[in-house]
Amino acid sequence: MYLLETHNPQMKKIYELAKKVAPSSSTVLILGESGTGKEVLAKYIHFCSKRKGPFVPINCAAIPEELLEAELFGYEKGAFTGAIKSKPGKFELANEGTIFLDEIGDLSPKLQAKLLRVIQEKQVERLGSERAIKIEVRILAATNKDLEKEVKERRFREDLFFRLNVIPIKLPPLRERKEDIPLLAKFFLKRICEREGIEEKTFTPEALEKLINYPWPGNIRELENLIERLVILSENNIIGVEDLSLPSLDSKFPVRESLVKEKDILNKYALPDISEEGIELNKILREIEIYYLKRALEIARGTKTKAAKLLGLNRTTFIEKLKKYNLV
Template sequence: MASILVVDDESSMRDMLEILLRKQGHEVHLAADAPGAVARAAQGDLDLVVTDLRLGAGTGMDVLAAVKTHSPATEVVIVTAFATAENAIQAMKLGAYDYVLKPFKLDELKLVVAKALERRALVAENRALRHRAGATFAEPELLGRSAGIEEVRSLVERVARSRSTILVMGESGTGKEVVARAIHRGAGPDRPFVAINCGAIPEGLLESELFGHEKGSFTGATEAKAGLFEVAGTGTLFLDEVGELPPQLQVKLLRALQERRVRRVGGQSDLAVGARIVAATNRELAEDVQRGRFREDLFYRLNVIQIRVPALRERKEDVPLFLEHFLARFAAEAGRPVPRLSPEAEGALLAHDWPGNVRELANVVERAVTLAGEAETIDPSVLPPALRGRAAALPDAQAQLPDAGMDLQAHLDAIERHLLEQALARTGGVKTEAARLLSLTFRSLRYRLAKFGIGRD
């Protein structure tokens, strides 16, 4: 038996679907509009949502986005009599399982529901198997629905099967290796993925690591060793922090990329190599070229296709997804139920700018889960001091007027902007739902967002 939410503004359709699904043995919940559906979905115990596209208040797309924010594993089926290719594509991009046209045959809908629940069960079983095998969350994905990460995802899909060299750029902690692994998986994960951090290995050893060495080529070389170019075979060689390569190795890397051949340290002949190169850096290599720190010819050889990963502060609407992901991950590793965030802790986490990006967020959540122990709720006391201070500094109705006075309008604007950003982050960027959280009309919300330039490209 599955838990299914039916969302439709027509009572006759709700009643018909309720009867149909209850006959199949399912537990059925009903909602007449998007706000009611979102509130019910936020409880996180649903297996499937069947929603009409056009609702009296909000839309099925609002329901879909909110469900995937609160409970990504819940499947969603969109039902509509007003189908367009654009709506269908948008629904699938947001994570809908299927798109059913009215009028539909009951057998058709029963089949779609059965398939959606089968997929939900298979995903859950796969996660359980991976957890028992000790591999839970070992292969992170490109989380997020912001415009920035959608662009990254689109580029990854387009270049994955090419053999072109790719340069992934972004601040430290943004997930550049996650992007590299996504590219590799798209090309066929049965081939090797080999990674090396060019800034973490001493210069004297880095050449041997990349290109290999022959026996006796230097003190301690007691046997021949294949370099990572050879080990990668026809798979992917990921050169992390490539901007840290010393000048001498920049020359040798350029030769390897141009000629697709390498020579081991102490070797007398070249070896052909076929690995696709994905390089990453948190440096602005174009500026390093101008300063003479990085070879211009190597930069252009690496920069055939560039993918820039946005900083987390540039896609704050994705923070709730990361919080949910890491809470589940670290709770599973600790063998405990997934804790909830208190409103104060959630507000502090959503308001933080995350200068360390996704890596910082993961560390903060791991700390919180560990220190919270068996508590069901994570509160600000287990957050780092800087974030606890942020929680304490959140707008307070008991704020006191300073002795020296204050700029009231500026203070009120700061509070308003903060709450607008928090509402958008909590709803995954769904404006109709953000308006509901703030008890605003959609027009009023849109005016206030424009006033502060929030969401403007």
Template sequence: MKTILIVDDEQSIRESLKGILQDEGFRTLFAPNGEEGLNLVKEDNPDLVLLDIWMPGMDGLETLQRIREGHPEQLVIMMSGHGTIETAVKATKLGAYDFIEKPLSLEKVLLGVQNAMKIGQLVEENRSLRARLAKDYEMIGDSPAIRHLKEQISIAAPTSGWVLITGENGTGKELVARAIHHQSHRREKPFIEVNCAAIPEELIESELFGHEKGAFTGATAQRKGKFDQAHEGTLFLDEIGDMSLKTQAKVLRILQERKFERVGGHRTIEVDVRVIAATNKDLDEEIRTGNFREDLYYRLNVLPFHVPPLRHRIEDIPKLTHHFLEFFCSKESRETKSLTAEALDAMVSYSWPGNVRELKNIIERLAIMTPETIISERNLPVAITGRRQGAKGQGTPSAGQTFTFREAREEFEKDFLIQKLEENDWNVSRTAEAIEIERSNLHRKIKSFGIELKK
């Protein structure tokens, strides 16, 4: 049952509101002055406060100010029989949700209460959603590398410095970007993500800067770009190493001047954004080959972060495995499952070329496709168990074996292809697209390695 606190020095008003609100199913509390009202707000945390402005002692505006200082999200509707526009504006600036004039109208009171309750519900849902998203993007791990990364994030996040995150594919660069935003002073503002590699070259400018109506064929209306959308928040430019030199020059100008024009427009728009960029490429090498602007690199690389690959933080694999298994069993309405010690040892022994993303995908498959509640080593993909068997002397080199570099490379390549084929349900076309080689070339490798395709 929702609770409404009525703060008014007139007993007749309190009694009238009590009857109206209790008939509508609300629990009511009462206070004849601001001091008692403040105490009830602290003790009972009501869903809504109906607060009179003109009261002896502490008036309504001072009471409102004190409420907002201690309970900034408390919903308050002001009431007054001597209201002026100036008073209403002042109450709104202090944080009042609404202003109702006396004598009170039954319809106006109920409408104001219902609308305020809807706002309260939206605020609560938003808070719950933010908490759930924060959990979904939580950085899991206690290894020295991850502890150091978390410490660096806590130091850098509250500042306004631009950030450059490097690391292999699948290591969790987006998680680092979101953690920085979540711990920054911009956390209540938008976090806007742009995958620079996924947007066609001819559309990237429109995507970043927006466009005016008629700027090009198909531009039937004005559209805000990502920089606009991220105003006062954070803009995450993922895979920035894949951005063209032409677009890099425009991004550099925005970072320097903090203003831009939309495609096809002439009006200058000023923005306040914190830019976080990420890449899996070696930007020093990209600069040497002429594919990345050196001035943009130095502009972005104010606060550098490097996300370690999973093979450099194997202590985190058991915790990550448990976390993902619990998550996917819950998500897919499966009975809670666990791994045997042998299966977990196999997971730890594997090199994880696809990093945390690969681990997450495999755990999702195991959670869905394993009928038993205990996941054993035989349930794991052959790429993982084969690697362990090789360590015991059944394939890949062990201490007593001599392999040439070519043989070792071929053995690794075979294991990698088997793993990727499994991930794509043995579909050759999808696998070729995923690992970015020609389908015919993949067929030749499958045949040369003697890999038997499963149906």
């Protein structure tokens, strides 16, 4: 469920363009900072396209090269150790639908070459097979990297770039579409309160003003996460400025170069920066640890050895942690 209403002229144009190109089979390259809604836009294009097949997303950065190759193109039984039965790749699964190649800027040179061939020939071969399978797939790709720079610096093939860059759409960062912040904030507030079965909360005008003027380095995702935290943590039904505890980006203290880089970790895990009032590090770490312990147990259906393995812990350490939080 998304909010596709906008007061921002640039976003209006983007939605128009998306609707216009949706029914065609042209490749669309979606660019924009992390958390600006690239995947949401990709789903919207697929939805407007009325294509028969499914929307099949795949993140090209999250998976090691060999696995990604097998995921994309599929494999036959015995193609490599562990291939105990044949499996279709994402391209085959997306037949008559859309494949969404997320983080395309991170694709290895080998897979760039392979992808180019698939696009040109409109067919795939599963690993371990010579049989070509015809596919009719709409390609949508996204990246938060500057692909032209990647091409110049020879990390991304120019021919593949041209194939993908047929219709480029650049999503603006949230700080450049401030007029949508109240809309989005209220939308998330309503959605999260409904989901949690809590009475609907509202913002004071001052709180909204503060949200509008904050630069949102993590874009819509950061806004969504902040509002989720506010709903869960604030006791009042009216959320005021004092509840917001936004990271002070305009700190009076100069930020060390190395810290700027380390700050990526906050975005990566959608964690709050230190606010004016400070944070409670132990509480945050405890909440994170408890979440992962419970989640691992859930995935492992209560098998402690397996749950410990999922977290990269040995069984004894895992059980010690469970005891520490009274989870056994």
